[in-house]
Structures are given as structure tokens and as C-alpha cells.
Amino acid sequence: NAGVTQTPKFRILKIGQSMTLQCAQDMNHNYMYWYRQDPGMGLKLIYYSVGAGITDKGEVPNGYNVSRSTTEDFPLRLELAAPSQTSVYFCASTLLDTGELFFGEGSRLTVL
Amino acid sequence: LAKTTQPISMDSYEGQEVNITCSHNNIATNDYITWYQQFPSQGPRFIIQGYKTKVTNEVASLFIPADRKSSTLSLPRVSLSDTAVYYCLVAGNLFFGTGTRLTVIP
Numbered sequence: 001n002a003g004v005t006q007t008p009k010f011r012i013l014k015i016g017q018s019m020t021l022q023c024a025q026d027m028n029h030n031y032m033y034w035y036r037q038d039p040g041m042g043l044k045l046i047y048y049s050v051g052a053g054i055t056d057k058g059e060v061p062n063g064y065n066v067s068r069s070t071t072e073d074f075p076l077r078l079e080l081a082a083p084s085q086t087s088v089y090f091c092a093s094t095l096l097d098t099g100e101l102f103f104g105e106g107s108r109l110t111v112l
Numbered sequence: 113l114a115k116t117t118q119p120i121s122m123d124s125y126e127g128q129e130v131n132i133t134c135s136h137n138n139i140a141t142n143d144y145i146t147w148y149q150q151f152p153s154q155g156p157r158f159i160i161q162g163y164k165t166k167v168t169n170e171v172a173s174l175f176i177p178a179d180r181k182s183s184t185l186s187l188p189r190v191s192l193s194d195t196a197v198y199y200c201l202v203a204g205n206l207f208f209g210t211g212t213r214l215t216v217i218p
Contacts, residue, residue, distance in 0.1 A: 004155075033206065042199070043156070043208040058206065090155045098206050100146070103155025 002026050006091050008103035013081040013084045021076040021107050023091030031094045033073040033101070034058075034066065036087040043090065049074055050097070081111045116200045121213040125145060127149050130187045132212050144203040145183045149196045150211070156199060160185070179201030190216045 035043040045058030049068040117135040146158035162174040173186040197211040
């Protein structure tokens, strides 16, 4: 099993550009999450989903959008990139909301 | 949602036992407590989960008192490779705290 796969691993954007971070899991997990982690800081929840077709905001949703059309995929869209969005983005999934979270390897985004 | 509080950092010498305590005063009756380890440039990795009393696996032990308002992660005989950030998370609560940065000294 591949687990949670994130692409791309690295990306540099110019201010105002848009992009989508991809996240896919092959464990048939219902719950999926997007976190961002700034240097030396903890993880902050951006968006989460409890199943296909259902998404909800986390702590820091501004400047981002998500969709969950299938159980496997949970892409994160950045519109009008800003330097404040420079961070490492982690996608995670779990079968039950009380269970172990499985994380991807992260996507490092730099906005210049 | 149960907010968690942990020490920001800890130092330990190799070979010592390390105990990291997490406070979660508002934990709900059905909540489990989960601990994660994160190395630089990697996603957090599950270490252990428990509900009450003591849980032990090949990596760590987790002690939870009867009132469940705190929990202690115990790492036996740490090595340099245990240098990482450790997060306590009340399962079902989606928000990570700042974690505890453990530095193991030779």
C-alpha cells in the first residue's frame, strides 16, 4: 500500500499565481485533513473532510479551497498565492475520527 | 474540544528514560489520547494510543491516571535518533498543539 501520497513535493510560486496540491490515499479512509506547518511551529488545520462530498473549515482556511469528489482524493487549491502561504503542507487520513492519523510526506511551497 | 498543553522543550542524555506529560483538562468521556513523533521535514508518525491506565508497545509506554486529565509518554533509554518533536492529541480533536521538542544529548 502506498498510504497517503502528496504531489508535488516542492513548488515555487510567484505572488498571485494559483495551484493545486494533490493528496490521495489508498486505505479507503473516510476522514482526510490538510495541515500547514510553518518553520519551527506546530501543525495548523486548514480544511478537513469526513467523507466524499463533505468538507469543512479548520483553523486557517482563508486563501484555500478543497473538494472531495471521491473517497481517495482530497486536493487543496491555493488561489492568488501570497508570501504568507509559504509553508509545508501535510495531508492526513484516518478510518475513524478517533484512530491513528496517517500522514503524507508533505509538500513544501514557497511563494516569492 | 480538549485543548492540550505540553512543555515546549526537553533535553535528555542518551540511555536515560524520558517522560513527557500532556495536560488535557477538558477531555471527553469517549476520547482517546494519541501521541505522535515528528522528525524534521517529515509528517508526524503515530507512536501510541490509550484510553486509561497503561499501554505499552515496542516503542513507548503511555500512562493515563484515573481522572484522564493528563497523560505521560515514556520513552525508555532514549538514543540520538529519538530527537524529534512529540505531539499529544486527543483523538477526535483535530488541532495539534505546539508539541515538545526533545533533544537527546550524547
